[in-house]
């Protein structure tokens with residue numbers, strides 16, 4: 001069925017706990033990402049019927065080579081350290097190696113309690129399953145590094161939150177599930193031996209090119225700084241708000257992971273927050289870069305013992321080194337946002353230009369996605385306020401000073417400014433109608449979001465911004 005090749009199991013037992021998925025009453029397959037399974041993962045599941053796929057993706061039947069473990073990790077949640085979190089409602093089915101030689105984890109999320117569940121039931125309701133499916137796949141097709149969706153299934157059981165809700169299980173594919181919090185788990189226990197094994201395992205799995213570097217631990221940190229800078233810049237460029245950038249939700253592979261109360265903004269507000277649990281706006285849109293840096297420091301702290309025998313010296317080396325590359329977060333942001341304005345390179349003055357444009361969107365309460373797209377059209381219909389005129393004249397000057405012609409700038413803009421994003425009110429509609437047994441919105445969204453940069457008149461309804469009364473301003477973790 002699936003031939004797993006599990007390397008995480010070779011790590012000491014304190015890295016994970018063995019678990020058995022719970023029985024569910026009526027496994028039912030809602031969506032299966034057949035194209036991804038066969039083309040990227042090289043899995044041949046075509047001989048399985050729908051019921052057998054549902055059994056597989058709810059953990060009712062596990063292949064012989066499966067690992068079935070919950071991983072240990074800790075994490076800073078909203079700034080506070082929690083020494084033990086771990087997979088409380090997920091199990092790693094195992095790792096596969098694709099025909100192209102890529103290694104992936106296949107994980108079931110919502111499959112029942114594990115030794116890390118604390119007071120939780122280990123389950124997930126259908127809402128978050130559908131949300132993660134739609135949004136993670138959309139992210140992939142937008143070009144943002146992300147975990148992928150392999151399947152969404154209903155369990156046929158009710159789970160209890162503030163009301164009974166239908167239960168679901170999400171099958172997630174990730175290039176690994178190692179988080180900053182995994183390092184914090186061992187650092188908090190002063191378990192240097194495990195920490196070192198984890199660093200080496202992570203380098204082997206994700207950054208083998210740094211193995212010959214003089215100080216591989218600093219190089220490792222630097223790699224993470226780069227991948228996270230580029231990741232967060234990507235998020236910002238689509239108006240994406242992750243919502244829970246706790247260190248346990250930051251993968252060291254640089255993939256977006258743990259889609260909880262995340263959302264894409266409609267009308268632009270720089271301090272937008274969607275998550276109902278983020279009361280102080282710690283993870284607001286415009287805080288994502290400072291938070292990514294803060295998270296990097298948490299990782300750096302774990303690496304101190306390996307950088308130098310003398311702690312003071314280690315700290316000073318780390319500080320110097322972090323200072324020297326922390327600006328890459330802003331640089332990546334400038335580069336990514338610049339492209340959205342048709343700029344082929346970054347110049348210092350671009351920051352003011354980008355901010356001017358964003359301020360215009362905010363002043364006028366304009367839709368983030370559609371406004372960028374409109375800007376590349378000659379008669380863009382944007383309201384010509386004084387701020388806009390100011391922006392526009394500087395922007396045109398800047399474009400004219402580039403060696404590329406205006407058509408090339410326009411093509412660049414259209415290649416990075418999507419027409420379609422998974423709009424929050426549509427994701428909610430997909431969820432609500434799935435509750436009523438209608439999967440058509442869920443399926444339509446999965447289909448149309450495969451081509452987010454192409455206008456698809458048939459799906460106009462998914463393109464337009466919500467009317468003020470359709471806007472969904474808050475999302476729930478739904479855990």
Ligand code: AMP
Nearest residue numbers: 085086087088089117120121122123479
């Ligand atoms: P999250 O905020 O979703 O990243 O989860 C934070 C921690 O809470 C992780 O350790 C999860 O495994 C755990 N958790 C979340 N929901 C549940 C649940 N329903 N049952 C058990 N553990 C959970």
Ligand code: MG
Nearest residue numbers: 248249257258
């Ligand atoms: Mg998490």
